[in-house]
Amino acid sequence: MVAIESKDSLYVENLLPESEDFFKGLEAYALENKVPIIDKIAIAYLIQLFKIKKAKNILEIGTAIAYSSIRLCEEVGAKVTTIERNELMQEQAEKNINLRGLEDRITMVKGDALVLHDEVVKQAPYDVVFIDGAKSQSRKFFELYEPYFADDVLIITDNVLFKGMVSDPSIIQKSKDLRQLARKIDKYNQWIMNHPNYSTSIMPFGDGIAMTIRK
Ligand SMILES: C[S@@+](CC[C@H](N)C(=O)[O-])C[C@H]1O[C@@H](n2cnc3c(N)ncnc32)[C@H](O)[C@@H]1O
Secondary structure, three states: OOHHHOHHHHHHHHHOOOOOHHHHHHHHHHHHOOOOOOOHHHHHHHHHHHHHHOOOEEEEEOOOOOHHHHHHHHHHOOEEEEEEOOHHHHHHHHHHHHHOOOOOOEEEEEOOOOOOOHHHHHHOOEEEEEEOOOHHHHHHHHHHHHHHEEEEEEEEEEOOOHHHOOOOHHHOOOOHHHHHHHHHHHHHHHHHHOOOOEEEEEEOOOOOEEEEEEO
8 A cells, every 4th residue: 555545644744834725725626626636745745855956947747727836836946837738727727827926937838748849848958857647658758758858857757656556456446447557657667667767766655756867
């Protein structure tokens, strides 16, 4: 089982400072509408890590309602380019970005992240790349954006343990699709962990975070 369900994770989550009302609103919207946003321990960790790295230019694949884009932009002090293909999510994200007055710091690219967009190329190189789109496509995203990585890039891939289903697919009762997805995530993990040019650590908290740098 992943750490998220452990008593320690609950304890750590309770120690985190309370979210401000704006973010509480986004968290409640996500819960109500089943929008999968990053969990609280993971975003707190990423903010800390990107601050240590002094990240300036972040590429995010998968905006959803812009919860992580806004928190990373405001708390790390970085510019964010973020890609989203779902129209409802784009609308919500745009609304939230505008509410925070971050139109100049967050560029949302509306479209499929499996297609290279001019705006993404224009803002490159990226010192942080946050891969948080369709979980079966992480390798494709990685390879498509690799030419736009800065020399000292840090790549984060979220959900690499997928609620314990990757390490123990026997907990998936009925869904063939979920079993297939868990296999694909495992394949990505094997690929990234054995990549000749990159070194990766997988952190077993949140939903599993892979942290990748050049060798
Ligand atoms: C896990 S959510 C992103 C959550 C967000 N990063 C956060 O933590 O607040 C994944 C999002 O990626 C989007 N997505 C998935 N595959 C995509 C693709 N190929 N191109 C663009 N967006 C994609 C989905 O529509 C969804 O809104």
